[in-house]
Amino acid sequence: GENVEQHPSTLSVQEGDSAVIKCTYSDSASNYFPWYKQELGKGPQLIIDIRSNVGEKKDQRIAVTLNKTAKHFSLHITETQPEDSAVYFCAGTDQGGSEKLVFGKGTKLTVNP
Amino acid sequence: DVKVTQSSRYLVKRTGEKVFLECVQDMDHENMFWYRQDPGLGLRLIYFSYDVKMKEKGDIPEGYSVSREKKERFSLILESASTNQTSMYLCASRGLRQGGEKLLFGSGTQLSVL
Numbered sequence: 001g002e003n004v005e006q007h008p009s010t011l012s013v014q015e016g017d018s019a020v021i022k023c024t025y026s027d028s029a030s031n032y033f034p035w036y037k038q039e040l041g042k043g044p045q046l047i048i049d050i051r052s053n054v055g056e057k058k059d060q061r062i063a064v065t066l067n068k069t070a071k072h073f074s075l076h077i078t079e080t081q082p083e084d085s086a087v088y089f090c091a092g093t094d095q096g097g098s099e100k101l102v103f104g105k106g107t108k109l110t111v112n113p
Numbered sequence: 114d115v116k117v118t119q120s121s122r123y124l125v126k127r128t129g130e131k132v133f134l135e136c137v138q139d140m141d142h143e144n145m146f147w148y149r150q151d152p153g154l155g156l157r158l159i160y161f162s163y164d165v166k167m168k169e170k171g172d173i174p175e176g177y178s179v180s181r182e183k184k185e186r187f188s189l190i191l192e193s194a195s196t197n198q199t200s201m202y203l204c205a206s207r208g209l210r211q212g213g214e215k216l217l218f219g220s221g222t223q224l225s226v227l
Contacts, residue, residue, distance in 0.1 A: 009153070032214045043117075043203055043218035044156070089156060093214065100146070100171070101216060105155035 002027040002094040006104025014112050019080050021107045023090035024072040030092040033073050034101070035064060038087045047088075048075070080111045116140075117219035119204050125225045132191040134222050136204030144207040145187035146216070147171075147179065149200045156203065162187055194226045 003026040013019050025033075031052040036044035050057045050064045050073065057064050061080075066073040077084055087108050091101040120135035138145065146161040148171075158171030160179040168179050176198060180188045187206075191198055204219040 006155075034214070034216075036216075036218075041220070043205075043220045045218070046215055049215070099214070100158060100161060101214070102158075103148075103156040105153060 002030055002092050002102040004090060004092045004102050004104045006090050006107060008107060009105065010108045010110075012110045012112060013080050015080060015082060017080055019077045019084070019109055019111075021075045021088055021090070021109070022072060023074070023092075023104050024070075025092040026071070027092065027094065028068075028071065030094075032093045032099075033064070033066060034091050035062075035075050036089045036091070036103075038089065038106075040086075044089055077109075080109075082111050082113050085109055085111045117204055117206050117217050119202075119219040119222050121222050122220065123223050123225075125227065126191075126194050127227055128195060130191075130194045130226075132194045132224070132226075134189040134191075134202055134204075134224070136187045136189070136206075136219060137185050138187075138206040138217070139185065140206065140208055140217070141184065142206035142208035142217075143184075144209065145181065146205040146207070147177075147187065147189045148203045148205065149173070150203055150221070151200050159189065159202075194224075196226050198224065199226045200224060 006023045034049035037047045038044040061078050063076045087106045090104045117138045147159045148156045162168045162181040178190045202222045205216045
């Protein structure tokens with residue numbers, strides 16, 4: 001089955017700097033890669049996703065890149081703001097007949113004012 | 114506003130008790146999921162259901178069971194709660210017609226087993 005590794009586990013940046021979170025996956029058949037943001041006391045919320053037929057996707061200050069050959073994908077947040085502080089999860093799809101999501105262990109991002 | 118609602122935000126139970134965690138979605142989604150979230154371990158899938166009365170084991174089903182008698186409701190059952198089941202439990206749903214692979218999560222139930 002799919003295995004998703006996420007790095008780093010914690011990340012601290014200054015407001016206005018960029019933040020990058022990286023994930024690798026094991027199943028070459030995996031074709032959908034979402035990113036979720038979880039704020040304190042809330043459930044995870046989808047912020048951006050990418051499919052395997054696309055190399056990059058951008059939505060305002062966030063972007064995701066995908067390298068299928070290397071089997072890794074990254075989340076980029078530019079011009080970080082304190083409200084970006086949260087735990088971020090990447091995920092890949094388990095293609096073993098169920099297409100269920102397999103999540104990374106999460107990255108706690110802290111944006112210091 | 115579409116949402117996934119988990120019946121309890123915090124729950125405290127005693128070892129050996131039978132515990133029911135309830136989840137309701139109002140989006141007519143076919144698929145529903147139960148995850149548990151532990152620090153440093155991320156989100157791990159316990160059980161999921163593709164449709165009414167259907168269920169499949171996830172990665173960590175031991176000690177849990179589920180029930181899906183109606184499309185909108187998916188219940189997680191701890192047959193005999195143990196202290197190692199103290200965790201945050203997250204319910205999610207997915208509508209294959211409405212949003213494809215996109216999972217929508219509830220706010221979570223923090224369960225403490227004493």
